[in-house]
Amino acid sequence: MKRRTITLAAVVAGAVVLSAQLPASATSATALLRLRGGLTLEIPASWRVYGTADRVQVVTGACARPGTGFFQSRCDSFWVMGPAALRTGGEGGVRYNPVNGPFFPASDVPPCPTNPRYGHVIGKAIAVGHRDIGAAHRAHYRVWPGRCVTYSGGEQKSTFKQREWYLPTSKILVIDKWATPGLDRILKNAVWTR
Template sequence: MMRKLISLAAVAGAVIGAVAVTGAGSASASSTTFLRLPGGPTLEIPRAWRVHRSADQVHVVTGACAKPTGHYFEPGCRGFWVMGAKTLKTGGEGFRRYNPVNGPFYPAVDVAPCPANPKLGHVLGKAIAVGYRNIGQGHKAHYRVWPGRCVTYDDATEKSTFTQREWYLPKERLLIVDQWATPGLATVLKNATWAS
């Protein structure tokens, strides 16, 4: 079976809504395709996942999503994000530089909408899992799981919960953020390949 590579083009300031799959020969019946991250790993992802890029961000939509080219805090959009160095400069709470030791990825100064319900705000607590996870062979990412609560804006009554998982590669300055417990994502990252 012939492997195909995703060829992604980023246009300055514009979001590309389609991904071109390139390769020699006839089309493969494979249920997966490849997503190459700039300066980082290549991920083998399900073909059903849709990839959108803007600046140094990649949004991989894995399920229902009304606005796949929306911003990071776009509610009701199942998937995960890959953030690059430029985004990480203002990726901490209060638009500080992102550092997993100081807190989660949260580029805001106010309460952002809950991932599943825009009528609720979300609050992230102290990390409940801290360690390292492999992203491909020989590349360890800082790994954190942050508990999230979806609360009412008027009196902060908790209505639901979620977790925010983060894999951070400091050398490559890449961060993967998942608020949807994306099935199979941990395995996709563990099986990533790197250029020699």
């Protein structure tokens, strides 16, 4: 079967180009998303991809302003971060380390994922372990509980969970605040090429 490549997002010079390979058949419901380090994910063809090799946003549903930043509210999506993003991905701009806390590149209270009128805070990890991302790539897995609170008084309005898969050798972090349906399976079935 003949394949064609559709570029989903261009990347700065010298970096890997993000692309999807679709079968020539118009009935294909999936696309291949090629990421850094040879990581390839098979995602629904309806998902849209924004960003560069180090900060990739995969929009999976409704999104008012895709590609505008990690703390954007009301944007069903997950993120794939690389080494440059991880250098300042810990709270307060320190290097990301899953043992020390979630990916939280801020020193203030950013907007809640579901409603920008509220801020969000993240608590201590409620799940800690390992998950496979493709064959022979074991990720550190954590689930961080998030609360959406009023900026004045801190009254809780809603909750969410920030799931993270971190590959320390590849320096790749996948972050999901939207409980993206099927993401666990997509990551488990990932393919690594070199």
